[in-house]
Amino acid sequence: MLEIGTLLMSSGATTNRVRVTVNRVSEAFGYNTEMLITNRAITLALSHDGKQEFFNSLKRTSPHGVNFKIVSGISRMSWRVVEENWTISQIKSEITRLKALPPYPRLLVLALVSLSGAAFCRLFDGSYVEMLVAFFATFAGLFVRQESVKLEFNPYLCVFFASFTASMISGFFRKFGFGEGMEHAFTASVLFLVPGVPLINSFSDLIDGNILNGTVRGINGLMIAFAIALGLLGAMAIYRF
Amino acid sequence: MEYLFYLEKGIWFGLAALGFAILFNVPPRTILIVSILAAMGGVTRLYLVHSGASILMASLAGASLIGVLSIQASHNKHAPPLVFSIPAVIPMVPGVFAYQAILGLINLSTNPNAPDYTQILTGTISNGLNAIFILMALAVGVAVPMLITRKTSAKHIKIVKKGN
Numbered sequence: 170m171l172e173i174g175t176l177l178m179s180s181g182a183t184t185n186r187v188r189v190t191v192n193r194v195s196e197a198f199g200y201n202t203e204m205l206i207t208n209r210a211i212t213l214a215l216s217h218d219g220k221q222e223f224f225n226s227l228k229r230t231s232p233h234g235v236n237f238k239i240v241s242g243i244s245r246m247s248w249r250v251v252e253e254n255w256t257i258s259q260i261k262s263e264i265t266r267l268k269a270l271p272p273y274p275r276l277l278v279l280a281l282v283s284l285s286g287a288a289f290c291r292l293f294d295g296s297y298v299e300m301l302v303a304f305f306a307t308f309a310g311l312f313v314r315q316e317s318v319k320l321e322f323n324p325y326l327c328v329f330f331a332s333f334t335a336s337m338i339s340g341f342f343r344k345f346g347f348g349e350g351m352e353h354a355f356t357a358s359v360l361f362l363v364p365g366v367p368l369i370n371s372f373s374d375l376i377d378g379n380i381l382n383g384t385v386r387g388i389n390g391l392m393i394a395f396a397i398a399l400g401l402l403g404a405m406a407i408y409r410f
Numbered sequence: 411m412e413y414l415f416y417l418e419k420g421i422w423f424g425l426a427a428l429g430f431a432i433l434f435n436v437p438p439r440t441i442l443i444v445s446i447l448a449a450m451g452g453v454t455r456l457y458l459v460h461s462g463a464s465i466l467m468a469s470l471a472g473a474s475l476i477g478v479l480s481i482q483a484s485h486n487k488h489a490p491p492l493v494f495s496i497p498a499v500i501p502m503v504p505g506v507f508a509y510q511a512i513l514g515l516i517n518l519s520t521n522p523n524a525p526d527y528t529q530i531l532t533g534t535i536s537n538g539l540n541a542i543f544i545l546m547a548l549a550v551g552v553a554v555p556m557l558i559t560r561k562t563s564a565k566h567i568k569i570v571k572k573g574n
Binding site for chain 2: 186235236237238240241242244245272273277278281282283284285286287288289291292293352353355356357360361363365366368369370371372373376377398401402405
């Protein structure tokens with residue numbers, strides 16, 4: 170149970186979704202669950218109607234990145250648990266399977282995210298040359314982010330490195346290459362770091378009444394935004410725009 | 411000519427969302443829908459802005475469209491609506507406004523004796539407020555449809571599944 174909850178929380182589900190899903194699974198086994206869900210840990214108490222036994226446990230959530238494959242996989246599994254009367258071992262093997270699901274190949278991720286950087290640039294009415302610059306800046310930025318995540322830097326520092334790299338590259342072209350009008354590439358090159366999931370989840374949590382979790386997520390999003398701005402500022406200070 | 415313009419922008423919206431979908435590691439079966447949703451929402455916003463609505467209301471409309479459609483999509487594809495709506499709504503993030511606001515803030519703090527100080531000040535405030543409010547509009551547009559349909563949708567799924 171705890172494993173399900175913490176996995177959901179760390180891969181980007183809203184508080185309410187965690188509660189609903191865990192309840193669904195535990196009811197399938199005839200247990201009542203009460204939970205205290207916070208951003209970094211989940212406390213859970215299981216009880217059975219007819220029995221005196223009571224199970225209590227606490228688990229920390231691991232600070233993983235967003236992974237929607239796990240969110241949708243577990244949500245699907247919880248329905249199948251209810252309908253097909255799964256056993257505990259079946260659930261366990263399904264969870265290990267979901268955890269082991271391979272992410273998209275790294276090159277594909279890099280290429281497509283860079284493409285989306287270029288698309289952003291076009292949406293801001295940039296020219297095709299700017300799109301090319303945005304593509305390469307995003308590529309380098311994301312590469313740096315992946316590498317620094319691997320080296321286990323502080324997550325905000327990773328974002329800072331990425332935004333600094335991306336804006337240094339696009340800023341280079343703006344400063345020396347093509348004169349005025351490269352602003353769009355400069356802006357678009359850091360947009361791939363935008364903390365969309367924390368901010369939108371924060372809002373859903375706040376509306377739901379999970380004020381504490383919503384606030385925590387919102388501040389997390391603001392910190393990321395601040396790190397992006399810091400990277401931009403660093404590049405701008407160096408190039409003296 | 412008009413249609414071609416919207417079509418082109420729509421494609422770019424779709425591609426931008428595609429990148430984010432991959433970045434967030436969504437299940438492969440949902441990727442296409444994410445792009446289509448993003449294109450529809452983005453084009454809706456562009457159309458409304460061109461026909462005279464404020465960018466704020468247009469963003470809200472675009473995000474709500476994505477939110478409502480993502481619920482429908484989640485029923486068909488058996489994935490939480492969040493998986494569709496978040497990558498789809500991100501291409502609408504007000505990057506330029508935020509950038510201009512930060513630029514303005516730096517200007518304000520570094521040269522307080524500039525002759526056009528008040529002009530920069532008003533520009534910065536307006537850009538910053540626009541950025542914040544558009545972000546909020548996007549979040550509301552995506553979150554509210556999910557909340558409205560939650561109770562009914564859960565029951566609905568149950569009934570359908572039992573029927574099978």
